[in-house]
Amino acid sequence: MAEEKERRQLASNLHDNVTQTLALCLIKSKMLMESLSSTVYAEPLNEISELIKQTLDNIRTMTFEISPPDLYELGLLSAIESLCERFHDKYRLTIYFHINREIDNINEEVSVLIFRAVQELLFNIVKHANANIARVSIERDRNFIRINVSDDGIGFSPSVMNNKGNYTGFGIFSIKERLKGIGGQMDIKSRRGFGTHISIKIPVIS
Ligand SMILES: Nc1ncnc2c1ncn2[C@@H]1O[C@H](COP(=O)(O)OP(=O)(O)OP(=O)(O)O)[C@@H](O)[C@H]1O
Ligand SMILES: [Mg+2]
Known part of the structure; x- marks a missing residue:
């Protein structure tokens, strides 16, 4: 760390x-x-x-x-809540979020990764999606944490992500790299005109 x-x-x-x-x-x-x-x-x-x-x-x-102070002082749940509030106040993005309480028990390395991933994905929505609504959910079941971030914006063709010639961003690449380190995965579903749905799955030891 x-x-x-x-x-x-x-x-x-x-x-x-x-x-x-x-x-x-x-x-x-x-x-x-x-x-x-x-x-x-x-x-x-x-x-x-x-x-x-x-x-x-x-x-x-x-x-x-x-360095978001909330994450260390209040824990992941409140930090994500206040992140969503700030995005709403600053960028007028309506965000529905659903987070189950058990996520506050996970270790710091994973908490930081989740916080940064949600922050980057919300920034992407603000920068690229032209969306009205975003949805964020973080759920924990026995062995996994599942994070979903979706929007009703313009969408994009995820195949550009594999094409080095068109690929300009660092955000998604960097989330993927961090996930690799802890055995997590990211799946992007997006199509022009149909919004974007990104899901992340992280293994946890219970
Ligand atoms: N929610 C979204 N809606 C529409 N397009 C998106 C969305 N998220 C990502 N994209 C597309 O995928 C590309 C890659 O995203 P990525 O976060 O890796 O880079 P970036 O946001 O362009 O730059 P950086 O994150 O380095 O500031 C974006 O440039 C954009 O074209
Ligand atoms: Mg980005």
């Missing part, structure tokens, strides 16, 4: 150092604005403040994407 540790470290450095310094810049530029008697600087100073605010906002989103 060295990679996750590094991510957490990077996220908290970003948060603690960069955000703090920028917040200070914002305070100083406000002080400067108030103390200047001439109004010629008002507009550029205002612009600077706005830029700093935007950057703070971007860093907040980035920090979250690098």
Whole structure:
């Protein structure tokens, strides 16, 4: 889990150092604005403040994407719930999700993999699918965890995934690589005009 540790470290450095310094810049530029008697600087100073605010906002989103605090603090179930809520608020995507409670007992390596996979698949829906509705389900039976992520969007031809010439993305490839490491599988069903249905199956020892 060295990679996750590094991510957490990077996220908290970003948060603690960069955000703090920028917040200070914002305070100083406000002080400067108030103390200047001439109004010629008002507009550029205002612009600077706005830029700093935007950057703070971007860093907040980035920090979250690098290392989601919910996953470690609240467990997988709540982390996925809040991931879905954020996708809904930010991208206006309606997400129906069904998760059975037993998934909170699985180990950290598998939890992280599931979280990142769902995050990537939801990002793909937002970026590529032009969908109104997405469905996420995570279920555990005795020996497997099954994850389904589907959408009612434009669909694509999964055969492009095997054709190196057309294949540009890293997201699906990287989920597949991670799954290989723990004996999992991914199955993509998609057709132009008929949405996309992706299912992932991960063996667990009970
Ligand atoms: N839900 C979806 N609906 C429509 N097309 C999709 C969907 N998911 C994936 N695709 C198609 O499959 C391709 C590969 O997806 P992948 O996640 O591997 O790459 P990417 O999203 O393009 O780039 P990256 O993930 O590296 O930022 C996408 O470029 C897109 O054409
Ligand atoms: Mg992608």
